Amino acid sequence: MEYKLRIGDREATVEVNTIDHENLDILIDGARYSVDHSAVSMHHLSLTIDGRAVNAYVSDSPDATQISINGLNYTVRDAEAQPSTAGRKKSRKELPQEITPPMPSVVVRILVSEGDTVAKGQGVIVVSAMKLETTLFAPFDGLVREVRVRTGEKVMPGQILVDIEGAKNVPPE
Amino acid sequence: MKFKRILVANRGEIAVRVMNTCREMGIETVAVYSDVDRQAIHTLKADRRVPLGPPEPSESYLNIDKIISAALETGAEAIHPGYGFLSENHVFAKRCEDEGIVFIGPPSSVIRDLGDKITARRIMVGGGVPVVPGITKEEPDSAALKKEADRIGYPILIKASAGGGGKGIRIVNGSAELKEAAVSASNEALAAFGNGAIYLEKFLPKARHIEFQILADSHGNIVHVLERECSIQRRHQKIIEESPSTIMTPELRREMGKAAVAAARASGYVNAGTVEFLVDDNKNFYFLEVNTRLQVEHPVTEMITGIDMVRRQIEIASGDRLPFRQEDIVGRGHSIECRIYAEDPENGFFPSPGKITYMREPSGAGVRNDCGIYSGFEVPYEYDPILSKLIVHAENRQMAISRMDRALEEYVILGIKTPIPFLLDIIRSGAFKRGETFTDFIAANFPDWKAGHGESDLAAVAYIVNALARKPAETHAPTGGEAEPSPWRTLGGWRM
Numbered sequence: 206m207e208y209k210l211r212i213g214d215r216e217a218t219v220e221v222n223t224i225d226h227e228n229l230d231i232l233i234d235g236a237r238y239s240v241d242h243s244a245v246s247m248h249h250l251s252l253t254i255d256g257r258a259v260n261a262y263v264s265d266s267p268d269a270t271q272i273s274i275n276g277l278n279y280t281v282r283d284a285e286a287q288p289s290t291a292g293r294k295k296s297r298k299e300l301p302q303e304i305t306p307p308m309p310s311v312v313v314r315i316l317v318s319e320g321d322t323v324a325k326g327q328g329v330i331v332v333s334a335m336k337l338e339t340t341l342f343a344p345f346d347g348l349v350r351e352v353r354v355r356t357g358e359k360v361m362p363g364q365i366l367v368d369i370e371g372a373k374n375v376p377p378e
Numbered sequence: 379m380k381f382k383r384i385l386v387a388n389r390g391e392i393a394v395r396v397m398n399t400c401r402e403m404g405i406e407t408v409a410v411y412s413d414v415d416r417q418a419i420h421t422l423k424a425d426r427r428v429p430l431g432p433p434e435p436s437e438s439y440l441n442i443d444k445i446i447s448a449a450l451e452t453g454a455e456a457i458h459p460g461y462g463f464l465s466e467n468h469v470f471a472k473r474c475e476d477e478g479i480v481f482i483g484p485p486s487s488v489i490r491d492l493g494d495k496i497t498a499r500r501i502m503v504g505g506g507v508p509v510v511p512g513i514t515k516e517e518p519d520s521a522a523l524k525k526e527a528d529r530i531g532y533p534i535l536i537k538a539s540a541g542g543g544g545k546g547i548r549i550v551n552g553s554a555e556l557k558e559a560a561v562s563a564s565n566e567a568l569a570a571f572g573n574g575a576i577y578l579e580k581f582l583p584k585a586r587h588i589e590f591q592i593l594a595d596s597h598g599n600i601v602h603v604l605e606r607e608c609s610i611q612r613r614h615q616k617i618i619e620e621s622p623s624t625i626m627t628p629e630l631r632r633e634m635g636k637a638a639v640a641a642a643r644a645s646g647y648v649n650a651g652t653v654e655f656l657v658d659d660n661k662n663f664y665f666l667e668v669n670t671r672l673q674v675e676h677p678v679t680e681m682i683t684g685i686d687m688v689r690r691q692i693e694i695a696s697g698d699r700l701p702f703r704q705e706d707i708v709g710r711g712h713s714i715e716c717r718i719y720a721e722d723p724e725n726g727f728f729p730s731p732g733k734i735t736y737m738r739e740p741s742g743a744g745v746r747n748d749c750g751i752y753s754g755f756e757v758p759y760e761y762d763p764i765l766s767k768l769i770v771h772a773e774n775r776q777m778a779i780s781r782m783d784r785a786l787e788e789y790v791i792l793g794i795k796t797p798i799p800f801l802l803d804i805i806r807s808g809a810f811k812r813g814e815t816f817t818d819f820i821a822a823n824f825p826d827w828k829a830g831h832g833e834s835d836l837a838a839v840a841y842i843v844n845a846l847a848r849k850p851a852e853t854h855a856p857t858g859g860e861a862e863p864s865p866w867r868t869l870g871g872w873r874m
Binding site: 208210212213215217219221229231233236238240242244248249250252254259261262263264265270271272273274275276277278279281307308309310311333334335336337339359 | 731761788789791793829831838841843
């Protein structure tokens, strides 16, 4: 059976064959690996890959699995499932009037009110995480249709904070 | 006077660090904590705890009234401020003095004088300490600024007198940029510190940041406790520190140490402090500023000298004399510290708060991890992103680098992002190994750093094995101990 995985920005085709309950034969983009595995705990896998011992540490989230091996971190997801971050990115491209924070943060100042006219590049909202303040700007000229958050609220990337309706005939970026 | 109880007015790794020494000295500790830090490690560690309320710093760790009343309420005779928050706030130190609580740090007047960079420059010039060529008074008039800039030559640096954290600093390469830079630096400083005063200094593009730890008791004894080099910085924030510096010679150390002690004497310093210098390519050194507190990077000094800085601070604050003289202080081997921040190196080093789902700390000979987090802890949004400091000690620099490499490889933090892969790339780089560490190191060597693919096939294998093992671990987790998942139970899900 074949699977498509996304590891960081690499997409890999993976084929898995079970030999027995501890041994797998895994083909990754044509490279074949003989894998012996056991789970030390929910977050710690002991792998032997072609004779080489590897400790892998894993943490699942609904979007992706975070994996740490020898100090390097990998974000791996099933490329065929529609991960919500990719989905968000896509819809952002289609609907660029959405203003969303680059990191999990707290709203510190809202610089506009509903019904305000804003110009492209005008500061709309200021968010802060761990003492770093970031101003989010209007991506184009338009009208503030909705401010969806309040000062002090915790917000996540992908969440729309302020909805701006583009001025007529202004093509989205 | 021996303290029975000390309140630690801080959080995270530094609060834990201070409490460790208190415990070793038989002193009880009082933690203060905000609503989001009810289960923070410093809160869990203390002998007594006092809630401060809402998480905003102004309502909690920066709230002088609340912290003073917590100390009075719990009968703490002294307050250790850690670094950041109120540690360099002379109003807070004065308030402690007025309330009869010992502030573990210098007198409030010294904090006030050295906190103002123009005043500090003036004190140093008076004490015979070399300063970066520039002016020692605030100069709002751009014509006067321009005259001075022309005299010392470009590039120059515009700095805020009240500056800190990289705010209110502008590099100016020519007279055409001067006016605009002065106005914007002044505005930024006014917004950040409530004080728009600026001054200018010669900018040294190829310089190292080398600082000297000093200890001064209240009986007039002052020593320096060797140097630390902290040239590896990003956004004016140190990320890797080491001791000794690769360019240090016994002569230079003697000279700079003497200047550091002179700086302490000129300012009437008492307790632990750090005198920062810039050192140019010809080993000329210039006073930068004095940090009137325990530094983040104090552990590298502790590792090479064996001196417990927090114990010395507490003993000095209780009126003890320094138990050693300058000639007793010697360094052994080499120590390096890497700061582990909650930040995403793949996303412009933006802060990355959130829940730590799993962590595993490195250990072994010569490895120390001053840590403010644990598995299951939710890293708050409101505070400084420092999670822990990984420190190594070894016989020499090369061995210390190898040890840091191993320790970083063993360090697992999942659930949030950390710069561990970036730190590994830095310490593995030729420039770092050769000791070519200047303040422009990151810009010169890693301008657009991106994580390499590493061994992503291994990650793919781990993902598959985890996917096979995951479901029973979640649904059949036995009580007590972690589940021992078997891929047999999940193979159906993978339709092999």
